[in-house]
Amino acid sequence: xxxxxxxxxxxxxxxxxxxxxxxxxxxxxxxxxxxxxxxxxxxxxxxxxxxxxxxxxxxxxxxxxxxxxxxxxxxxxxxxxxxxxxxxxxxxxxxxxxxxxxxxxxxxxxxxxxxxxxxxxxxxxxxxxxxxxxxxxxxxxxxxxxxxxxxxxxxxxxxxxxxxxxxxxxxxxxxx
Numbered sequence: 001x002x003x004x005x006x007x008x009x010x011x012x013x014x015x016x017x018x019x020x021x022x023x024x025x026x027x028x029x030x031x032x033x034x035x036x037x038x039x040x041x042x043x044x045x046x047x048x049x050x051x052x053x054x055x056x057x058x059x060x061x062x063x064x065x066x067x068x069x070x071x072x073x074x075x076x077x078x079x080x081x082x083x084x085x086x087x088x089x090x091x092x093x094x095x096x097x098x099x100x101x102x103x104x105x106x107x108x109x110x111x112x113x114x115x116x117x118x119x120x121x122x123x124x125x126x127x128x129x130x131x132x133x134x135x136x137x138x139x140x141x142x143x144x145x146x147x148x149x150x151x152x153x154x155x156x157x158x159x160x161x162x163x164x165x166x167x168x169x170x171x172x173x174x175x176x
Contacts, residue, residue: 008163013142030079038071114157117165121154130164133171142174143167 027033037043047063054061064070074082077091084090087106096105120126130152137143147167155162 008143008147008167010141010144030082031075034075034082117157117162118154121152121164127152130168133168136171136175137167140174142170 027036050061050063053059074091081091082088087093087108093105099105121130134143134147138145138148152164153161155165157165
């Protein structure tokens, strides 16, 4: 897990934030991991994003796959109905086989809405904001001073190593 392996965060911050934030799912089955991602870590954050984005753009968002009867049914299914032959959501794809073209039902290249984050981060003004954010978070004893020695790295929105973006967002959330 990236949070555990990076050396940016101070030990005091990790202690105060709570070790549960850094927990790794302990389950051995697919359902254990799905349960962890649905109810322990992740879903609440995704729902908050959906809510904020819908309000910000005056759109109603519906999440039909979160209907509790459907969720309970999916949890009752064996793993081979969920992932098979390299496809996630296998039973959903199979159920849409006759209703959707294969190009849509069986596509694997789905991505979310990605902002031009890497382009923004290359802008000098943005680079200055990242440096300012790092300095403030070091001063507040959230980040280790070693983060100041690391060169800013522009990454795409879904890059696992997008620490500079996370640092900037953390500064905005904690110190608006």
